[in-house]
Amino acid sequence: MLKLAVLVSGGGTNLQALIDAIDKGAVTNAEISVVISNNPNAYALERAKDHGIEALCISPKQFGAREEFNRAFLETLNSYQVDLVVLAGFLVVLPESMIKEYENRIINIHPSLIPSFCGTGYYGLKVHEKALERGVKITGATVHFVDEGTDTGPIILQKAVEVRQGDTPEMLQRRVMEQAEWVILPEAVNLIANGKVSVSEGKVFIQEQPAAKEL
Numbered sequence: 001m002l003k004l005a006v007l008v009s010g011g012g013t014n015l016q017a018l019i020d021a022i023d024k025g026a027v028t029n030a031e032i033s034v035v036i037s038n039n040p041n042a043y044a045l046e047r048a049k050d051h052g053i054e055a056l057c058i059s060p061k062q063f064g065a066r067e068e069f070n071r072a073f074l075e076t077l078n079s080y081q082v083d084l085v086v087l088a089g090f091l092v093v094l095p096e097s098m099i100k101e102y103e104n105r106i107i108n109i110h111p112s113l114i115p116s117f118c119g120t121g122y123y124g125l126k127v128h129e130k131a132l133e134r135g136v137k138i139t140g141a142t143v144h145f146v147d148e149g150t151d152t153g154p155i156i157l158q159k160a161v162e163v164r165q166g167d168t169p170e171m172l173q174r175r176v177m178e179q180a181e182w183v184i185l186p187e188a189v190n191l192i193a194n195g196k197v198s199v200s201e202g203k204v205f206i207q208e209q210p211a212a213k214e215l
């Protein structure tokens with residue numbers, strides 16, 4: 001059973017997609033042990049509590065120095081002894097010590113087709129504003145392992161979404177969430193939970209599902 005910690009900062013729709021996918025059996029061999037947010041008002045925390053999942057808030061604002069937050073955050077996470085950390089809209093820069101300790105055990109959902117529209121400053125609505133500004137016809141979402149960079153780790157899954165004439169950033173964000181994020185994040189967790197994902201030289205290899213036997 002893969003034990004998960006899900007880190008959130010906002011509405012928690014990706015967390016909800018993961019909770020629902022586990023509930024309906026679309027994700028197997030995985031359970032959410034804890035949801036942690038830096039934002040005490042994150043609705044994601046309510047979603048977790050509504051589902052009987054332990055939910056807590058640890059914010060840099062609670063600490064004098066950033067190093068103190070980093071230490072407390074990592075100690076708290078380690079106390080749950082999870083196998084995989086899922087960043088679902090988590091807006092805090094992770095401590096380097098955590099990224100080293102959890103190498104290839106932290107995944108992130110980003111609302112674009114990396115390497116487009118990603119990196120420092122590209123998060124939330126800004127990503128979609130830039131996609132519309134550039135006039136791309138296709139965008140989408142990416143699930144990737146987290147490394148020391150920003151949105152630079154090995155890519156696990158991507159899903160494309162069309163950009164439509166007249167899209168506002170909000171309309172595009174919603175479509176990317178519904179058609180891509182909420183699909184590939186649970187799918188990535190399921191693949192990892194069932195031992196189908198490996199990383200070699202910075203590239204992700206996914207063990208193909210056996211083709212259905214010809215009847």
Ligand code: GRF
Nearest residue numbers: 010011012013014089110111
């Ligand atoms: C999503 O758009 C995700 O791609 C980005 O942050 C947003 C989180 O939304 N990383 P939610 O909190 O999961 O609703």
